[in-house]
Amino acid sequence: MKKQYSAAALLMFGALATSAQAQDASRIQTKVLGEDNQPVLVQFNAEGKMAYRGASSDQVLRQQLGLTTADQMVQRSVETDQLGFTHQKFAQYYQGIRVEHADYTVHAKGGVVESISGDFEKISGLNITPSLSEKAALAAATAHVGASKYMWQTNEADAATFRPAGELVIVRDNRKSAENGPLVLAWKFNVYAAEPISRAFVYVDASNGAVVMTDAIIKHAAATGTFATAYSGSRTIADGTTTGGYFLREGTTRGLGIETYNCKKGNSYTAATDFVDADNNWTSAEYNNANFDNVAGDAHVGAQATYDYWKNVHGRNSYNNAGAKIKSYVHFDDVPGGAGYENAYWNGSVMTYGDGATRFRPLTALDVCGHEIGHAVCETTANLTYANESGAMNEGLSDIWGASIEAYAVANLGFTSGGVKAKSTWLIGEEIDKQQAALRSMSDPKSLGQPAYYKGQYWVATTSSPSNANDQGGVHTNSGVLNHWYYILAVGKSGTNEGGGTYAVTGVGIDAAAKITYRMESVYMTASSTYAQARTFAIQAATDLYGAGSAQVTAVTNAWFAVGVGAAAGGTTPPPTTTYCTVKGTSQSYEWIDLVNLGSINRTSASDAGYYNGTALSTSIAAGSSQTIRFSAGFASTAYTEYFKIYIDYNQNGVFTDAGETIVSGSSASTGTLSGTFTVPATAKNGATRLRIVMSDASATTSCGTFSYGEAEDYTVNITGGAALAPATLTGEATPIGNELARTLEVYPNPATTAIQLLLPGNAEATSVVVTDIRGARVNGTSFSNGTLQIGGLAKGMYTLSVSDGQKVFHQRFVKE
Template identity: 70%
Template sequence: MLLLGSFAAATAAQAQDAPRVQNKVVGPHGQPELVQFSAAGKAAYRGTADGEQVLRQQLALGVDDKMLPTRVETDALGFTHQKYAQYYKGIRVEHAAYTVHARGGAVESISGDYEQLAGLNTTPVLGVAAALDNALARVGAAKYMWQDAAAEAGLQAAQGDPRATYRPQGELVIVRDLQTDQPVLAYKFNIYAQQPVSRAYVYVDARSGKVVLQDAIIKHATGATATFATAYSGTRALPDETATGGYHLREYTRGNGIETYNCKKSNSYTSATDFIDADNSWTATEYNNANYDNVAGDAHFGAQSTYDYWKAVHARNSYDNAGAKIKSYVHFDDTPGDGKGYENAYWDGTEMTYGDGYTTFKPLAALDVCGHEIGHAVCENTANLTYANESGAMNEGLSDIWGASIEKYTCDKLGLTKSTWDIGEDIMKQGGALRSMSNPNLYGQPALYKGKYWVASTTSPSNANDQGGVHTNSGVLNYWYYLVAVGKSGTNEAGTAYSVTGIGLDATAKITFRMEDVYMTASSTYAQARTYSIQAATDLYGATSAQTTAVTNAWTAVGVGTTTAPPPTGTYCTIKGSSQAYEWVDLVKLGTINRTSGADGGYYNGTATSTTVAAGSSQTISFSAGFKSSAYTEYWKIYIDYNQDGDFADTGELVVSGSSSSAGTLTSTFTVPATAKTGSTRLRVIMSDASATTSCGSYSYGETEDYTLKISGGAAIAAEPATLTGTPLGNEVAQTLQVYPNPATDALRLVLPGRAVAVSVQVTDVRGARQAVPYADGVLNVAGLANGLYTLTVSDGQKVFHERFVKR
């Protein structure tokens, strides 16, 4: 009887409900999308509780479902639209929202989307840190906003919260997997990338770790990404613009935009047109033509790369720090119709202009040329150095500095190979370069202030005298910049000894730009540049810092002022192998140095042990590796600080370099230069599993040992030795990861040392983003990869091996 009564009551309720609903629209998952009520069936609406009750009834919400009010809006027609968000077991359901539409105190309709989630598991398996790693691998950016201190400070100031950060925190939500169309528990991350610019919500399945959805926050309705086979920088992905009839080389994610136009071998900007491609795949077949249309991609790429450098390294929004649009014009010809291409590129205060070259040059839109010319725009908006005599030379020098820095920054980011310290090497028809920053004399520039090749200042600067030698005398500033960044010791042509310990390109660039932006004026001279750069270094790093010392000593090297800080002596950089689980140095023997050992924790300080060698003598050094089990290929590098300047960076100080997989004793013979400085110095022996290991820092597997070498009969001040003098190592048996064929089209075969089995295989692209690639029985299926350069990371359970391959 009780059961029958319940059934009868339910049937009656349904009968009463039917007239209430005038219209119902059901969505693809069976849920109501719109419910409209009849005049007689409208429920009373006095607030959010009434609205929630209507939703619970009409959507058949369970005990684990809640609809919580978010915001309310009232329109001109008198409707109140109360919005609700769906929660399941207290977890927000993404994109599930419903609205109650009421007027005159009654509910007229409800609409929205909700998820039927009964039985969904809401216990995560994956931790938030691992989920973030997966999200970042999907985005694959070179730099993120939370890695930019200035951006973080700006956010904190804007929000008035010193704890504010762009770093994604991760929120557990429920969202539909875009591939399976099923709701899943996921971590939601707000990821703001700076290079290249993007911002998106990235959702990672909290149980499987799969990225199930990426929802862009920064949207470009007319944007696209071109694949462009450039003339000088390979095939690049370039943001551009969709337009009627195709795609244009315009994009608006950077400042107020980057635009590239075709002058069509005229000297008119007003008649220039867009480059247009039908499918946004700007191939070499289409554009590597007799007209050199492929350089349009180089100009667009160069402008984008230049903007990115200034934004990332100097927190500057375009050349004017106000987001100025960067326009570039290629195929410019100053005298149309004469059959000769224009052999120049320039910034005219408004836009970039590139000629196609003729006798000397190819089209002039190479990356460092782009950076150089837009560097003039930066100078115009900062120091505004007068373009004549010394100030003009430094104007040109600063542009070379920024061209080289932008080229290096971009190459490092994208895995390109270019010559940092040569300017314009890509555009020369007969090889060589326009200028060398590391050796200015090579192309007729001075490396010394008022030294060889210096052009005297003139009271009548003109094009005929190169405005007082601005393109020549810039060599002094170029060489100063190179010395500060890289370091060098020697004697300049004026007979002055110098020693500069390089501080790296990043610090050097920051000092130089502060000099240009904060201190320089239009009429600055080289002497003033010395004062201003030392002050800039002091501001950034302190008066007694290594950076300020390097800046000061580099001016001495180029003949501007005198050394105020002594060169460093006796202080060497630290170095250490991180793991000795599988290999270590077990023998070093040279003269009276004769040490056998086991593992020493990655570094052994044996400087209390010494031997004496004569300048000009031939010496044989013996060394060997100890192995726990398998013998792997080890890379040996042995350094001697011949000029006793506290580093191993000078030419000829690497006396042994080679690789071997032998566990036996290896030997190499080297000659001590006759110019080596008399006295005690450092001998450094490095064994590493990585060929790229240098004389400083930490590395993965291996060990370093230091000893003291006493040199007799040498010079009071050492000159630079010419070359590496050690004989090559003998045993060169390959004990590294081998991959073939390389380049690969469909399948890439992997062979580990001893034909060991790979326990893990990972593929990353040039951005560092992981790629999902099937692997089985020693074969990697790369057919699904886009063409390009990739890095393999493979482990045999003991060691990790790295190798690059090209997919074609």
């Protein structure tokens, strides 16, 4: 049903006056913008902190986010941390409807607002009236899941509680873009499938019934598991007594309890039974049997160790910080009596462990247990959406907690290596994997097929249609970047990264690294956080804990640089600190930038999902010198006409629109290397600045914003021998490419009376031809065959052709005489 809030329950905000905006700007110390140009972090200077002393959170958010009367921020929680900060968390609503994944936090200390952070969606004119009923939307959601049976159709005692109820929300349509699709009104359902098992939030467009997004609740971690006494030797366990013996149920010593049950190779939780031992001496002679019953002990002590870690290291009372009971079910099989279930997962309520088969031993190792409960921690803190970059960090954080809990248990709880393989902090799932060293390596991700560098080798491109088939956009692969960052931060490392940058990081130790990461996750991250935002939040978390300019802040910053996210803190020439507008192509199905070469910058690549941040790569160019830049387009098949625009921010003011800053402009349909020669103005400002290359199939594309087909890339150039200060004016004109002719849809003769000829780029065959009039209405009276369009039946006037070659659509006007 539609969930709305009354005016009394909402914080209502008005628009800002221009004078107020100017006043607020003077209060800001740092403002970091996201790809949508909305602030993800705003820190206030001394003046701003005084201005906001005792101010209400609604006033701060109203002024800094520019909220209108249609925007509401509903308080979700207020938490005070060990540093004395109070974090007031808000959920965004638009005309009373929840804006999914959009949350903002006001951070204050001693009654003074220090900063605000989060994800805010700027919305205007969105229709909030559904044209699709909740019933029809649920039918679309279940059709999308395609299960043969759902949990509400089973014989479970609480089966009816799983029947989904619809909630109207506003969410991004991920079919249009993996990260930045348009906002739509949607029905949200929690769909729990029993056969095959899955559980996810499914979002159905409330206007047309299309599934626009899914967010997995059961994280299908095919490389994860839980641990048992089979893996950690003889452990002291806390359990309970029952008639005739002892069972694996600890009372309320740890929160509301730790409980472990036996699914008996079935898939029913309500049919699960207790493990019972007569004398509370759970020996290997009794439990190291053909059923692997000893793994029940591993799941139990693994949950206990995980609880102890969160309580003793981070002061967190169970995964939800409210003492939630941790329930584990072992010997689970999705097909009752089947060949063995090769998975483990957190289903939103309980832990579930299979016995493995060909690939895995029983999935109950300690780091896997910590990993899975780590998903529960994320769900109750940042709640990172389980797809693409946010999903990769969701997985990465769980690996981080799995490794940290394993290290903690070995160092502080006396855990040993009791299985076939020894425990290794920086390997994930090493004890359960039968086929290779481990599932993932945090110290050397590439050794097991994961990227160690953002959008580097092994990076999986994000997708607008995340599913289990594509690992929700590579979440178990791209997590390698966050994993490696954490390893470098904790242990330290030096070398040259894939972007050619040299780095040297002094490790801060796993305890400090964990505290920084936990604060990043629990205080600053939101559901839609990206890797770039994680860097911003990690630096802020380290600053909160250890102070600005501390060794820990330097290590955090340089560890991010080492894995290709952002600039180094020192020792390497960083890209400019000026904030630049974002730019990105939404589709690379047919073309992308595959070469950029200027001086020592020489990068060839495949598609980079619309944008590549190459600011870690730099070259020096002298003021007054003549330079040649080389570049080219890559194509999936047909070579289309592409428009290249290349910019250098010579005066370092954060924009590319000043005179003389467009250094190359032109079009080409060539697959070969193109070039442009330009002269660096003598008045260019000394130092590091931004080089931006934009390639689009549309001539109107500019240096900022999103565009349809193509890509953009950013690099750093260091100006030498120029002006000490930014020049007042620049001179120069863009160099045309000049060595190729543009090829588009050709229409001739034009005007015409009876017929026109159509010629597509590369002499491609037209698969669809549509004619519309000046109103945009489709018209009849034409026929097309063999490249000829018969137009004798049309009235005189101007028309528009839309012609497709099966990949892209070209538009051209013609006149019927």
